[in-house]
Amino acid sequence: MDVVCCPLDKADLDLDVDERDDDEILAGTLTCTECGETYPIEDGIPNLLPPDMRDEAAA
């Protein structure tokens, strides 16, 4: 998805695909090219919450 960026510093994200179904990326990781923070893609849905909010939501 070319509309997303790192929520912390707005830098580009690098995509690593773990699982793909035709064109759809089911699982993978988005990594910020600037700060190195990683964001998971699970079930085809990227979770782009900043790390502190992500941990809070999972709790």
Add this chain to the structure above:
Amino acid sequence: MTGDGSDPDTDSGLAERRGLDEAVVYQPAEDSGLLAEAALEEAHGRVLEVGTGSGWVAQRIAEERGLDVVGSDLNPHAARQVADRGVEGVVADLLAPFRADAFDAVCFNPPYLPTDPDNEWGDWMEHALSGGESGRELIEPFLDDVGRVLAPGGVVLLLVSSLTGYDEVLALADDAGFAAEPVVEESFPFETLTVLALRRE
């Protein structure tokens, strides 16, 4: 948010999993219908719906207008519901992970009910409904940042309730550099709902 509304969802394919998600995701009501009406009229190009909830509005824009739509929500259950509707879903805090100039239209039906801090109840439904003490706690940061993600010539469609303070929201939009124009409006016993189209001045 004035009533339960009818559930316009006809896709029963993932009913069981969705049943689980529905308990914690705001489902379409009068405000959703009004936002959809305005968005079908005004949206163009690439569209973002912030706080998409059940994803019903995002799906209608995608299907009835044939536009590229992204639905984002703080609630992962909501992001999954929108994805189940065939719309791209993202878990996000308002506009934080979206690129500058990425969208031609941004729609938002914010959590807007003014809530006494002592009565905050602390679950996903509260995130969907409560706008904090003023009712504008999410509207303020949204308006501060939405100009960044909006492409030139873009439009913001923002639902405002009289409970949230219509004039106060207009003032915030003006501070953020937008001219506001009402697109649709409807009165209910306890509130009047308006969808504003905001464009850069």
